[in-house]
Amino acid sequence: MKKLLILSMSLLVLTGCSKDFLDTKPESTITDEQLATSADANQAIIAGVYSALRSFGLSNSASHEDYGHKSILVATDMMSNDMLMTKSSWYASFYNYLGRVQTNSRAKLAWSIYYPQIKTVNTVINIIPAKTDNAKLNAQRGQALALRGYFYFMLARMYGPTYVGNEAKLSVPLYTEVVYVGKARSTVAQVYTQIQADLEESVELLEGFQRKNKDGLDQSIAQAFLADVYLEMGKYPQAADLAHKARQNYTLLSKDDWNNGFYDMTTGNETMWGATITEAQSSFVASFFGHFDNTNGQGYAGGLQVYKNIDKNLYESISDTDYRKAAFVSPTTGNATYPSLPAYANTKFRDKTTTAGDYIYMRSAALYYIEAEALARSGNEGSAKQVLYDITVTRDPAYVLSTKTGAALINEIILQKRIELWGEGYAWFDMKRLHVGLTRDYPGTNHPAFGKLNIPATDNRFIFQVPQAEVDANPLIVQSPL
Template structure:
């Protein structure tokens, strides 16, 4: 095998080898040859639906066991690497929680790599075969989704395997798979140039597109991706503008909505997710199995908790605090739970195994907008945006009068509270140049998770997986262990 063909070969095998959970079995209409792409909207849509299906399916990469339930799995387990989410007993996700999973020989370093490069290859089959100037509105929207997803998948890879953008533009990131597939690691600047280009093209192509469901992305989701990228790149004016337009039209959850388990893709704030049902459920290899302490699965009886510092930082009138048990623990639905257990994520479907996956909520955009406004000199605007969302969570919240670093810290604190367990905190630790601090006086992190990692430590980089290095030595140097 030629060195620069390894990623193609692996993902081609995943795409075209039949197995019980293979998306081709779920969407047989997507089994088409490249000549059909670009001329048949139905056939091309089948390929795109296959991408979305694989993003929420279990054990499709062949790595990470029951942690492999697609995009939600990646988001969930990187959040275990921060300060705020605790595993009371080591189980699935434990290799991330204790930082042993990032090394090149561990399957957890393989899992995100093959999750996203597989789907980059698949969306490229659409992008490369559909004319960007097509007059067919459906094909244009399909291609727009594909190119926005390609940008977002590269963004996920860059944040996991590469350093942050600002100050590291010439450092090595990940290979780009766009017009051509690089056998070598591209620089951070090159990767983010490709990401920004793809997302801008996706935003433009998706103008006016009305999606049939929230499993598919529309212009607002592409704008949300781009807002997050701009924040990472330090383009704060653009980040604020894009976040505001992305959230327009979405209604913030009321108390009942916020406390309803985050299991329904149709709730008001959901921008993008996966619509699961009894036929599509992946049972124990699923998000709720590992993060829903109230249900049957790996977390049954209580295994996922909140860091006590973050719990204590919430006001007593904050509706979000009610979804975590305090220092004395408590009882829920007849089960006694230990201190600081989370009740935030609960699959409340009738069979308790069909909860949807929520990948992105409009609430996220308020914090991107507020931080970007604060960093670009509009502190009053930042305070206004922060108040708009925080007042919905805490009726007693008083609009901030802080400025400078204190204001930004307040925004980040509220973001950590709001998005706890949703896949943002670890990426922010990297971006903000903050370390992991779990070994403190009174910590409720268990012994195996009780350590500190300083800012800029190599542990904030996943190593490129062994399987890639073995087949493609050109990709070296690897990230340090």
């Protein structure tokens, strides 16, 4: 971690040269004391983190899979049962599970994206006092804590085991201050204790904060992060409560808006958090839509026919009266608008700007499923069924209130979640949490040979190894099994 975690405790701002070359307090330097009271400076640091999350080349400038947080969300979905690619190309190493091996460059993708941002937000967290009368500084500390908690949550779920039953096992190294040496891996319990503490404090600090746009975080996003963490930790009443609170100021997409391509954060009022992409910021083919928009003839998916498709079993589980089924090419009728696309190809993600589609990281729809599952596991099945109904009937007018109970009800909730959030970064993490194995080699499967894998839920391959560069630089690292 030496390369990733070294950061000066002061920020240097470039200015013109002064004749007093030996000035011990040059005007071009912001001291720690000044930074602790400068809302503008801290906001600039946090804005830089938001920008980094949508940037190309943070881990490997030659990799067209490396375009920030959105790439990690879809990379993990490529490892699930629900998504496939028709040709071996970018993302194949995730699809076939070779990318988790320490010597594979993909093993460092998430590590190299999140740890540098943790380093940055640690500067803000350690500079701004925990209690201040300055509302702006409170909000900036709250954003920084929410980001750190979420980044560690992403890392913990990728490079370590699930929480329940594995509390004493190794997770990832914890850095809450800027240090100059690498640390050993903390336990799962230690990492989640920090995650929970960060997010709980952030929820409190972000009370009343109004963000400028959805590129940044507010209290609802911190609540959503924490609800997901509580679900992972088996704290179901808390998860249900936070998920319900987080979604209150959002409305579900209409049928037309749901089928609009998921390229514009301003469509409807369901998007909670994302990244606005402009023509100037676009990395074109090295982007989410370059890889996952099957309709764009200039990208990898549409141009080189590296199609990203839905698993046949999942497709067949979608009701014919559910309009979400139309987001995938029918194997019997095809797609009249895109007649060249193969069966099961997704048309869910379409960038109508061609090169400037926004990245949507989180939608309020996800919170309905977190709330419903958490209610069901808390013994409140009646409320769980109602929450599930509230979202599902908006997608499928023929849907009726579920009569299922127990495991069957939870399975129905998870199935609807997989359908709704296909390609949005939930499927693989839920497989790990729910101990669901990989099953792609089945009679009639539409997965190609290079991804036709069956892997038991307890297999080591559900945990990424620490990347080789970190192992080489940090002698305290104990590696996960191959």
